[in-house]
Amino acid sequence: MIQIHTLANHAPIALHIKRNTQRNIIIRARDASSLNLSIPKWFSPAQLQNWLRDNEATLIRILQQAPAALAGQPETLPPSILFTGEPYALRPAPVAQIERCDRQRLFRLPQQSNPAEQRDLLRQHLFQAAHAALLPKLAAHSQRLQLIPAAISLTRAKTFWGVCRARTGIKLNWRLICAPASVQDYVCIHELCHLRHPNHSRAFWQLVRQHHPQSPAAQAWLKQHGKTLFSLG
Structure with a gap:
């Protein structure tokens, strides 16, 4: 059985669950975003959720x-990916570098490159787009809320959408460039609010909802679509 589990930071992971007669729970990584989980056959869904949380x-x-090595990518690219929440087709074309066509909602990929090279070029293009869009967005929210991190940067992590540390500042996952603007705003505000409340207390969530009333919808979007943002690794 495969189950998608959402971590507290809204990052989705795939759990490949197998039940057995043993009393112990055994965990093994399949790759950087999925796990093999062997659980006792008598474990109820509620017990499993409690265990995952704890x-x-x-x-x-x-x-x-x-x-x-476990994080190998498929030999072929998906037919489309999300960009700012919209599906963009991937089309080989006689171009020397990645070209994004917003009116047609497609990416033109160098047809002389193999799929692995196209994937790397596309990831590089998206990372640059994230740098140009997400960091100014985070800086603008920071000024508006008057919550100023020590620094802001992007991360290639596969286990969280954003992280806030007092000393190192806020890091946003570059893959958020693929999410709608409202979801990007939510993650920015979520991490900024950690500067005042370094926890997930009631006061923290009240502050998040105060500055982003649509946060439940953004959380739901990440829970439903977050896995697809990792289609390029």
Whole structure:
């Protein structure tokens, strides 16, 4: 059985669950965003959810330790990807570099490149687009809320959408460039609010909803579509 589980930071992971007669729970990484989970056959869905919540730090640690070799990518690219929440087709074309055509909602890929090279070029293009769009957005929200991080940057992490640390500042996952603007806004505000409340207390969530009333819709979008943002790895 495959189950999509959403971490507290709204990052989705795939759980490949197998039930057995043992009393222990066994976890192994499949790659940086999915786990093999062997659980007792008598475990109820509620017990499983409670266990996942209580052991989230362990899940993240195992995901982060997944060997890079496990994270191999398919030989072919998907027919389309999301960009700012909209589906964009991927089309080979006689071009020297990635070209984004917003009116047609498509990316033109160098047809002389193999799929692995096209994937790398597309990831690089999206990372640059994220740098140009997400960091100014975060800076604007920071000024508006008067919550100023030590620094802002992007991350290639596969286990969270954003992270806030007092010393190192806020890092946003570059893949958020593929999400709608309202979802990008939500993650920015979520991380900025951690500067005042470094937890997920009631006061923290009240502050998030005060500055982003549509946060439940953004959370629902990430839960439903977050996995697709990792289609390029």
